[in-house]
Amino acid sequence: MNFPTLSDIRAAHERIQPFIHRTPVLTSTAINEIAGCEIFFKCENFQKVGAFKARGAANAVLKLSPEQKAKGVATHSSGNHAAALARAASVAGIPSYIVMPSNAPEIKKKAVKGYGGEIIECEPTQKDRETTLEAVVERTGATFIPPFDYLDVIEGQATCALELLEELPDLDVVIAPVGGGGLLAGTALTVHYLNPKTQVIAGEPTGADDAFRSFREGAIIPNTTTQTMADGLLTTLGKLPFAIIQKHVEDILLATDPEIVEAMRLVYERMKVVIEPSGAVPLAALLANKERFSGRKVGIIISGGNVDLGKLPF
């Protein structure tokens, strides 16, 4: 398997740079005191579309051939990838077709429409999402850009850690959340290339712990049910990300929903920053395993800030 190399990742960063934010790295003395270590938060909640997903989608779209571009891109998603792909397509001036379940939140549909994406509704089942998408691709000739199980997307997500390590080359650990695994795999590749001594650790919600179990078993064990507020991390780990994670990730740590709420609260109260539950999982996992990080320099990727303000857990 040809995983992205360091020069591939650097090229991806050059490619997408005009279309994404270089997000800030924030620190909080108060949170450091509570955690007993020195934390550097890479704030992808400030990223375009409010999540790191803007990186992978932009990279995948910009790498298409002119012929592919002419026919546009398609995906099925009810979350941040939908908006990210619609935006990337809009930036590239090409059409996008987004298959969304009929019960997707109105605000997510609005975001996709705002970027000029065409929404195709389907039944809220995995099967109908897939068959609807197949029909769309058949009809339009658009290229399917999956949310994480796709090398160009992983390559794009890898640019986040590139910025973080350019700023802080001597981190002891980087913690990223894991859902489908695109961000974690990209992070693991970049960190491996730039500083093999830096450990990469994942944070995962206890209520959707397929990556935790898969990592220990050495084979993907899908979630049969999921129950967590971290709605960005419900998907089962992808095959490509898993291959990278097995090689370059040190460990996967779990956090319960009450621990996630507490980590969210800390970030809102002490850093005055809005993050989504999934974005709080790495800090929650760190705080649940404080002794392991004691006195160390830790980079944490805050994956996104798209939260329904009417449903905050406070």
Added chain:
Amino acid sequence: MNFPTLSDIRAAHERIQPFIHRTPVLTSTAINEIAGCEIFFKCENFQKVGAFKARGAANAVLKLSPEQKAKGVATHSSGNHAAALARAASVAGIPSYIVMPSNAPEIKKKAVKGYGGEIIECEPTQKDRETTLEAVVERTGATFIPPFDYLDVIEGQATCALELLEELPDLDVVIAPVGGGGLLAGTALTVHYLNPKTQVIAGEPTGADDAFRSFREGAIIPNTTTQTMADGLLTTLGKLPFAIIQKHVEDILLATDPEIVEAMRLVYERMKVVIEPSGAVPLAALLANKERFSGRKVGIIISGGNVDLGKLPF
């Protein structure tokens, strides 16, 4: 009356710099589109103690004589000034005595205690606050540092606009919220000195509109009742700030509570930043008067981010 000069304000900035954050200036394409102008948010919600109050309190404490310092500082406050003064005193290694009404929120008391301030409880009336403070000053010899009606505090608050205009010298307008008037007066002085062509405008809640009425009448007309969620802006305008505001402020614009909620929501959703209701008042006032700002470059001071997460209006 000897108001702070530009070199006084610059000296204050030098004096307090080691003890405060130089807060970032953020922008949002989405909010600019909605507002029809170009807005630069000076984010004092990221300031120490979560509000601009850290500036004035630090300046006032650091300017005390060694004899005064030895006896400490005192104030009455249930809000951000209480925490800011306790922290400034702690940084200077001197005692602080904070008179707080018995019904002050537990979290505010905790903040003061966290900075080593001594809390003296009083009845929740203006009269008992004042007599209790007098007794404390009598007993300890501490210097009373008022929250806004005090030149060294105004001089400290003036350093916020100094940073803003250093970064953006050609703003057409700067909008600050007005409660007691310390921040607005300091802002007006700095802007007047650095760029007299830049207008200074205040945002005030309709439910505590004493500054609006006083500005038009040319005399301080206190609030008889107040009714607004912007709990940092309930106090009546101070005499010293008013004298400055009359000279150097262009206008005071009002915002209703629903307009304040809508502005808060925009900042949370689009900028992913936590602000308190008072901090949203300038944006709310701008959006209620869009045509006036159309196409202009506007600086907005977000005064603070200390909000009770359990009581967000969303």
